Amino acid sequence: MAQRFGGKYSPDANMPDGPSKGGYDGARVEPVGLRANLMFAPPVILLATSFGGGALSLATGLIGAGALGLGAWLLRGGLRAEAEFNDRRVARRPALPRKLLAAILTGLGAAIAAYTHAPALAAPVIYGAVAGALHLAAFGLDPMRSKGMEGIDTFQQDRVARAVNEAETHLAAMRDAILRAGDRRLETRVEQFQDTVRRLFRTVEDDPRDLSAARRYLGVYLMGARDASVRFADIYARTRDDAARRDYLALLDDLERNFAARTEKMLLDDRSDLTVEIDVLRDRLQREGVKTD
Numbered sequence: 448m449a450q451r452f453g454g455k456y457s458p459d460a461n462m463p464d465g466p467s468k469g470g471y472d473g474a475r476v477e478p479v480g481l482r483a484n485l486m487f488a489p490p491v492i493l494l495a496t497s498f499g500g501g502a503l504s505l506a507t508g509l510i511g512a513g514a515l516g517l518g519a520w521l522l523r524g525g526l527r528a529e530a531e532f533n534d535r536r537v538a539r540r541p542a543l544p545r546k547l548l549a550a551i552l553t554g555l556g557a558a559i560a561a562y563t564h565a566p567a568l569a570a571p572v573i574y575g576a577v578a579g580a581l582h583l584a585a586f587g588l589d590p591m592r593s594k595g596m597e598g599i600d601t602f603q604q605d606r607v608a609r610a611v612n613e614a615e616t617h618l619a620a621m622r623d624a625i626l627r628a629g630d631r632r633l634e635t636r637v638e639q640f641q642d643t644v645r646r647l648f649r650t651v652e653d654d655p656r657d658l659s660a661a662r663r664y665l666g667v668y669l670m671g672a673r674d675a676s677v678r679f680a681d682i683y684a685r686t687r688d689d690a691a692r693r694d695y696l697a698l699l700d701d702l703e704r705n706f707a708a709r710t711e712k713m714l715l716d717d718r719s720d721l722t723v724e725i726d727v728l729r730d731r732l733q734r735e736g737v738k739t740d
Contacts, residue, residue, distance in 0.1 A: 478530035479523045482585065486519035486553070493560045504563050511559030518552030518582075521545040525589055532590045535652060539604075544589040554579025603655035610658060610665045611648050617669040618644060624673070624680040633692070636699060637676070643703045644669070647710045657713045664709055672702055 490512035497508025525545030532541065558575030565571070618641050625637045647664060651657045658665075679695045682688060 478526040483519070483522050483526055486522055487516065489560075490515035490519070490556065493556070493563075497563060500563070507559055507563045511556045511563065513556075514552045514559060515556035518549040518556060521552065522549040522586060525549060526586070529590060532594075535649065539593045540590045544591075546586055546589045547583075549586070550579045550582040553582045603658065604652075607651055607655045607658050610662065611652065614644070614648065614665040614669050617673045620673045621676040624676040628680040628683045630683070630692075633695075636696060640672075640699050640703050640706075643706050643710075647706050647713075650710050650713050654713070660713060661709060664706060668702065668705070672698075 493508055493515065494512040497505050497512070500508075522545065525541070525548075528541045528545060554575040557578035558571040561571040561574040621637055622634075622641070625633050644664075647661060651661050651665070675695065675698055679691060682691050683695075
């Protein structure tokens with residue numbers, strides 16, 4: 448679908464599209480790169496070379512290609528899970544060690560591939576062990592320990608995780624709706640709004656006690672933003688109504704200010720709680736006869 452070019456020198460460049468931010472503000476590198484995508488090449492090659500060698504060779508090749516393909520697919524999920532883990536200050540280790548399982552399946556697939564061309568025992572075992580070791584050397588292991596979880600109520604953390612996952616579905620629906628509108632500047636504006644919302648997510652994840660104060664923002668407000676985005680996209684895709692566009696941008700501005708203010712207030716409350724705890728500790732130390740500066 449054709450999209451209108453937007454930018455500094457566009458006819459509508461003076462339209463208020465919210466706060467000005469750099470093009471790379473909040474940008475994230477895709478964790479699944481060329482190396483991970485190349486892992487889908489071996490199962491294709493194995494499958495292609497399995498034809499013409501008889502029924503047993505074909506069946507063995509299919510099993511080996513399946514193991515290699517499943518390993519490549521698990522590797523993509525493991526890299527994304529690791530990136531999410533690294534982005535957060537408080538995070539549990541992945542429940543399923545996808546990268547480790549991918550290395551095991553790659554080694555198994557390599558052993559089966561070697562067996563199809565050299566039906567012995569020693570060579571497939573060596574090839575499989577080397578392939579698995581090289582996979583671990585190239586992509587590493589999954590995070591095996593949680594971080595920042597000391598003193599955190601796991602029940603509250605699970606509640607936060609469920610609330611954030613539900614809020615992420617609302618953001619995804621907003622993004623999909625705006626893509627239907629076919630306006631690049633609107634897509635950029637929605638991405639900026641989502642970055643502001645995700646800062647609230649990270650604040651609540653760092654301190655699950657803030658969930659009660661942020662529940663309306665994670666639920667009701669984002670549901671309203673999602674519904675407004677869907678309705679606007681349907682109207683704007685048909686009519687290109689500039690008035691509707693301005694109203695929608697004004698709504699995003701109001702929502703973004705509210706989310707940013709809520710995040711800042713929670714951070715201030717956290718600092719106030721820390722100050723109170725420090726003062727109480729100092730008073731207790733003074734009563735015990737310990738002098739503090």
